[in-house]
Amino acid sequence: xxxxxxxxxxxxxVCVAGCETGxxxxxxxxxxxxxxxxxxxxxxxVVLVDFWATWCTPCVEGFPHTVGLANKYRGQGLAAISVxxxxxxxxxxxxxxxxxxxxxxxxxxSKYGGGTDSMDAxxxxxxxxxxxxxxxxxxxxYQWNGMPDDLEEKVEELLAEQP
Amino acid sequence: MVxxxxxxxxxxxVAMTFSAADAGVKVGDQAPDxxxxxxxxxxxxxxxxxxxxxxxxxxFTCNECPVAKAYEDRFIGFTKKYADKGVKFIAINVNxxxxxxxxxxxxxxxxxxxPYAYEASGASAVAYGAKVTPHIFxxxxxxKVAYMGAFDDNQNPDRVGKxxxxxxxxxILAGESVxxxxxxxxxxxxxxxx
Numbered sequence: 001x002x003x004x005x006x007x008x009x010x011x012x013x014v015c016v017a018g019c020e021t022g023x024x025x026x027x028x029x030x031x032x033x034x035x036x037x038x039x040x041x042x043x044x045x046v047v048l049v050d051f052w053a054t055w056c057t058p059c060v061e062g063f064p065h066t067v068g069l070a071n072k073y074r075g076q077g078l079a080a081i082s083v084x085x086x087x088x089x090x091x092x093x094x095x096x097x098x099x100x101x102x103x104x105x106x107x108x109x110s111k112y113g114g115g116t117d118s119m120d121a122x123x124x125x126x127x128x129x130x131x132x133x134x135x136x137x138x139x140x141x142y143q144w145n146g147m148p149d150d151l152e153e154k155v156e157e158l159l160a161e162q163p
Numbered sequence: 164m165v166x167x168x169x170x171x172x173x174x175x176x177v178a179m180t181f182s183a184a185d186a187g188v189k190v191g192d193q194a195p196d197x198x199x200x201x202x203x204x205x206x207x208x209x210x211x212x213x214x215x216x217x218x219x220x221x222x223f224t225c226n227e228c229p230v231a232k233a234y235e236d237r238f239i240g241f242t243k244k245y246a247d248k249g250v251k252f253i254a255i256n257v258n259x260x261x262x263x264x265x266x267x268x269x270x271x272x273x274x275x276x277x278p279y280a281y282e283a284s285g286a287s288a289v290a291y292g293a294k295v296t297p298h299i300f301x302x303x304x305x306x307k308v309a310y311m312g313a314f315d316d317n318q319n320p321d322r323v324g325k326x327x328x329x330x331x332x333x334x335i336l337a338g339e340s341v342x343x344x345x346x347x348x349x350x351x352x353x354x355x356x357x
Contacts, residue, residue, distance in 0.1 A: 115317030119347035
């Protein structure tokens with residue numbers, strides 16, 4: 001376990017020392033409680049959570065869509081959060097992907113990695129990608145297994161609701 | 164009349180598609196049959212051929228998913244350990260964009276010691292309710308589903324704490340209750356030909 005935290009600390013130190021992240025937030029390693037805190041911190045905004053992993057091809061293919069939505073609707077009150085089901089030992093690989101994507105929003109890597117404990121902790125029933133959309137009051141309103149066709153439509157719907 | 168019949172048929176087909184999508188086994192159910200599915204070594208997978216097996220592990224997997232690949236060595240080790248104990252391990256790939264030729268190559272490269280079959284229709288995956296690769300179903304001696312879910316609790320072999328399939332098979336062989344009968348499988352979504 002110490003190896004994961006060492007990897008995370010090392011990356012953090014490198015970034016503090018001035019690495020180029022393109023504004024991408026460094027991922028934190030945590031669990032469902034951490035995710036709930038991250039969502040709660042965005043209270044008053046519509047929150048999109050993208051569950052993904054570097055080992056999941058559809059997730060990687062769909063990630064730019066999440067980044068695109070986050071950038072397009074940030075000014076109207078959309079906040080995105082990504083949750084990676086990669087092994088925490090792959091922290092550098094995950095971070096490199098996020099930097100490449102210019103994913104300028106908070107990121108979590110499940111401390112349980114890619115296993116059943118992650119699926120249980122985050123209550124995921126099927127393969128990732130999985131998306132969840134919370135309204136401005138922090139209530140889970142929509143969720144999708146696989147790439148949704150109507151995600152942007154639902155984002156606009158929830159953004160239009162008054163807090 | 165013909166048009167009316169065609170419409171009814173279309174509605175029935177749509178209904179069948181939806182029911183198939185929702186279909187799947189539960190723990191304790193009689194396992195759906197698997198018949199005549201061609202394997203990489205030129206044979207066929209038939210559940211009936213393993214009628215004397217004390218347990219059968221049906222594993223929906225594939226060639227391309229990194230999670231499935233991460234488990235191949237574990238499947239080989241499992242087969243090696245349990246083959247002499249009357250346990251049969253069967254791997255089935257139903258992904259639409261894969262084929263038997265690529266699977267043959269993979270089987271040779273990895274030295275797979277279990278049948279690796281390709282079912283283009285995906286019928287078995289639908290019947291069992293397999294969602295991801297790998298997704299495992301352990302059948303007991305009566306061909307009832309005794310366990311379904313993940314092979315173990317982590318795709319990283321160094322972090323495995325619970326060997327669900329091995330525990331289930333050990334329990335069946337010992338005539339005991341399976342300790343964990345269902346887990347959430349982890350892997351890549353199965354893509355069945357439409």
